[in-house]
Amino acid sequence: MSTAQTRRIGDVILSLNNISLAFGGVKALTDISFDVRQHEIRAIIGPNGAGKSSMLNVINGVYHPQQGEIIFRGKPRRGMNTYEAARSGIARTFQNIALFKGMTVLDNIMAGRTLRMKSNFLMQALRFGPAEREEIAHRMKVEEIIDFLEIQHIRKTPVGQLPYGLQKRVDLARALAMEPEILLLDEPMAGMNVEEKQDMCRFILDVNDQFGTTVVLIEHDMGVVMDISDRVVVLDYGKKIGDGTPDEVRGNEEVIRAYLGGEKVAA
Numbered sequence: 001m002s003t004a005q006t007r008r009i010g011d012v013i014l015s016l017n018n019i020s021l022a023f024g025g026v027k028a029l030t031d032i033s034f035d036v037r038q039h040e041i042r043a044i045i046g047p048n049g050a051g052k053s054s055m056l057n058v059i060n061g062v063y064h065p066q067q068g069e070i071i072f073r074g075k076p077r078r079g080m081n082t083y084e085a086a087r088s089g090i091a092r093t094f095q096n097i098a099l100f101k102g103m104t105v106l107d108n109i110m111a112g113r114t115l116r117m118k119s120n121f122l123m124q125a126l127r128f129g130p131a132e133r134e135e136i137a138h139r140m141k142v143e144e145i146i147d148f149l150e151i152q153h154i155r156k157t158p159v160g161q162l163p164y165g166l167q168k169r170v171d172l173a174r175a176l177a178m179e180p181e182i183l184l185l186d187e188p189m190a191g192m193n194v195e196e197k198q199d200m201c202r203f204i205l206d207v208n209d210q211f212g213t214t215v216v217l218i219e220h221d222m223g224v225v226m227d228i229s230d231r232v233v234v235l236d237y238g239k240k241i242g243d244g245t246p247d248e249v250r251g252n253e254e255v256i257r258a259y260l261g262g263e264k265v266a267a
């Protein structure tokens with residue numbers, strides 16, 4: 001069930017205009033344009049090698065396209081690296097979870113919070129005045145996220161000891177600790193069983209609904225994509241071949257042909 005009817009989708013906050021990216025002779029992205037509106041859930045789909053991860057990496061500053069323009073909150077964004085992208089409000093989770101496996105759930109989420117901390121490391125280490133007050137405020141925010149994602153029972157557990165589905169949830173918690181305006185999710189359901197997928201869907205919808213976070217996600221599970229996305233952009237061999245609501249994309253002949261080799265896109 002899409003929640004598009006109940007949520008208020010806002011203005012465009014991110015535009016990607018005529019983006020082209022090549023690695024040597026390999027054209028990963030060719031002249032791609034699409035936008036992301038505030039509060040929406042925007043999916044990027046396509047077969048293996050279509051350019052989805054490259055697109056996400058362009059959005060969060062890992063890759064810099066040779067051509068094209070990125071407009072974020074109405075301003076052209078030039079040469080921004082991942083740290084600057086994160087500070088400007090773009091957080092992401094990774095296909096292969098990027099957590100500190102030996103550290104507890106709580107410490108991993110606190111690590112995600114460091115971008116928001118103002119006091120320097122020395123002040124924090126000495127628990128000096130403002131640093132102590134700041135740490136208390138950060139811990140409260142982190143505890144709120146832990147409650148929200150229902151992971152209280154594992155807060156002291158080292159991440160490496162957790163089952164895969166829960167590690168993915170902690171990775172989401174770490175990204176949320178940055179209080180991002182745009183959350184990029186790289187295959188959030190990959191490797192999950194049906195129950196874990198249902199939980200993750202619910203959490204993504206709740207984050208979007210209750211925190212108002214805009215979500216851009218790559219996902220191979222078509223059922224999930226069609227269920228939770230407001231709009232879907234479809235890539236194939238680095239080119240955009242479809243863009244629209246799940247219903248529009250489902251009915252797009254080129255998408256059906258190129259993406260599914262003639263099979264109908266899942267309802």
Ligand SMILES: Nc1ncnc2c1ncn2[C@@H]1O[C@H](COP(=O)(O)OP(=O)(O)OP(=O)(O)O)[C@@H](O)[C@H]1O
Pocket residue numbers: 023026027028046047048049050051052053054055
């Ligand atoms: N760092 C890189 N160096 C060289 N080529 C790359 C690099 N990253 C991606 N590519 C190439 O760019 C193309 C698009 O890859 P990309 O990983 O973006 O696709 P994808 O749609 O995310 O695929 P998948 O679903 O398999 O993750 C592929 O041909 C890939 O081999």
